Amino acid sequence: MNKPATFYAWLAGLLEGEGNFQAHNSNYPQIKLTMTDEDVVARAATALGRRYHRYESRHPNWKPGFTLNICGKDAIGLMMAIYPFLGTRRRSKVRELLMLWRPTRSGNVNRDKVVCKRGHPFTTENTYRRKDGHGRRDCMACRRLVMKRVNARRKIERAARKAVA
Numbered sequence: 001m002n003k004p005a006t007f008y009a010w011l012a013g014l015l016e017g018e019g020n021f022q023a024h025n026s027n028y029p030q031i032k033l034t035m036t037d038e039d040v041v042a043r044a045a046t047a048l049g050r051r052y053h054r055y056e057s058r059h060p061n062w063k064p065g066f067t068l069n070i071c072g073k074d075a076i077g078l079m080m081a082i083y084p085f086l087g088t089r090r091r092s093k094v095r096e097l098l099m100l101w102r103p104t105r106s107g108n109v110n111r112d113k114v115v116c117k118r119g120h121p122f123t124t125e126n127t128y129r130r131k132d133g134h135g136r137r138d139c140m141a142c143r144r145l146v147m148k149r150v151n152a153r154r155k156i157e158r159a160a161r162k163a164v165a
């Protein structure tokens with residue numbers, strides 16, 4: 001999924017309003033978009049290379065609905081892509097779903113991890129790839145935390161040195 005940021009920004013806004021982020025069977029991540037505006041659902045589906053479904057409303061006077069369903073690894077990928085554009089409530093929902101998701105296919109536990117040990121998502125913005133040839137990933141949020149602590153300790157040490165000088 002390599003699309004311009006504007007696409008993900010648009011999709012994030014759409015899903016924040018009309019989408020549903022949930023864990024199916026308690027751990028299987030799912031994004032569901034349901035609307036009566038077929039053109040909007042169709043645009044999202046086409047861009048993502050997906051199909052959407054029409055369903056008839058049970059109420060005879062209500063309009064039919066259109067729904068786009070994305071689950072599993074694809075849902076995780078999409079959540080990561082739109083994460084920077086989401087609001088607080090959706091972000092914490094996404095983090096919760098990422099924590100529940102345990103991919104097992106490739107057998108490479110670290111590569112498959114979608115969150116760091118503190119639960120920050122490995123989104124593009126939050127991931128630093130080490131240039132050591134192994135391409136190991138570091139969590140930027142954690143690096144900032146560590147730097148903050150290091151700086152705080154240095155400050156205390158400087159103050160202590162000054163006090164005894």
Ligand SMILES: [Zn+2]
Pocket residue numbers: 116117118119120139140141142143
């Ligand atoms: Zn982290």
